[in-house]
Amino acid sequence: MARMTMIEAIRDAHDVAMSADERVVVYGEDVGFFGGVFRCTAGLQAKYGKSRCFDAPINEGGIVGTAIGMAAYGLKPVIEIQFADYVYPAFDQIVSEAARLRHRSNADFTCPIVIRMPAGGGIFGGQTHSQSPEGLFTHVSGLKVVVPSNPRDAKGLLLAAIADPDPVIFLEPKRLYNGPFDGHHDKPIVSWKKHPLGDVPEGDAIVPLGKASVYREGGDVTVLAYGTMVFVAEAAAEATGVDAEIIDLRTLLPLDLDAITASVRKTGRCVIVHEATRTSGFGAELMALVQENCFYHLETPIIRVTGWDTPYPHAQEWEYFPGPVRVGAALKKVMED
Incomplete structure (x- = not known):
């Protein structure tokens, strides 16, 4: 290593x-x-x-x-x-x-x-x-x-x-x-x-496409994230005390639907986090897939935490990003509903 x-x-x-x-x-x-x-x-x-x-x-x-x-x-x-x-x-x-x-x-x-x-x-x-x-x-x-x-x-x-x-x-x-x-x-x-x-790892250490990883194990709620948002979700979980299971998708296409459904069926709750704008973002596809495959296991509605529906706001860049405060609020909401 x-x-x-x-x-x-x-x-x-x-x-x-x-x-x-x-x-x-x-x-x-x-x-x-x-x-x-x-x-x-x-x-x-x-x-x-x-x-x-x-x-x-x-x-x-x-x-x-x-x-x-x-x-x-x-x-x-x-x-x-x-x-x-x-x-x-x-x-x-x-x-x-x-x-x-x-x-x-x-x-x-x-x-x-x-x-x-x-x-x-x-x-x-x-x-x-x-x-x-x-x-x-x-x-x-x-x-x-x-x-x-x-x-x-x-x-x-x-x-x-x-x-x-x-x-x-x-x-x-x-x-x-x-x-x-x-x-x-x-x-x-x-x-x-x-x-x-x-x-x-040194050398030809391939990570296969289409396989998500469980970045953080938990039993309360599944958080689907990728890239930087994995760490934001982790910070939110630690700040709120919610026992969140964080799935790092790694590959969006092909998507590891088995890992997603296994986690959501275990926790019964789902929060989706991405930096891109909300409307027609990849979170909408994730939301549909979870709804189609885990409907009878869900205890509460799925929540998305995303960027704003606006051209990239340079002057408000850090307000635009999903941060631990916004993600934490979503985690608390799915636990209270």
Whole structure:
């Protein structure tokens, strides 16, 4: 085991994959010489050369489009969109080409690409550097969508994504990049004692896609969360004293419905937490699935705690986020109803 930040774990996953398979190529905006704006690819160009790790123009549609072509002809591109907010010019390539290539070609072609994107707020980046667009991609058949919450999962899930024969959207919570996040605070205060650097296995330590983890066991209520919200939910549970079972979804598509239903049927209550806006967010899908599969086990209505239905409010960033106060109120409400 090595102790790493999420950035270091992501960099290590690239290194392991590139060392094992010369078909893996890494490119995107500033990922080559500069090593990425968050340094997730630092040192890869020096180690593997400019033909395997290189910079691309600021042209997201072109980056994704060329990756699809490379994948169709046998390469395994891992591309970085500098911020998830920048992906929209590439949306047609992702939805109309990458997601459909296997099906429209009757599996004559596959599209083994990974599209990495820093997502979410918390770095005071404003409206164009802080969005959480996972709900847009979970609606698209043919894609897989991953959101890690810790360094070990970040490495293992990225390795699984690179090995996968189909396109994977890999969303990396920026608040978790440089160290652990203490969910007890609504501001970006780090508590190294509570959430130490992740112990990350060496080598090809794959974490399979489609498997959630039970981050915290409990018997009162199930909390479904992913990314940064896992730690916010933990802080809320500790602050309120509610014996919450926190399910870290890890992969949104494919979703581990078995883990979700097993937990909700045990606790009889469910709170769903995500940073993205409420309307048509991924929490709505989770809510429907829990209702369909656990209706006769529910003691109270399901509650969602989410971001606001508004363009990203830079001036009120920390009020916009679900924090331990809002999540704690939801936990207390489901216990009182």
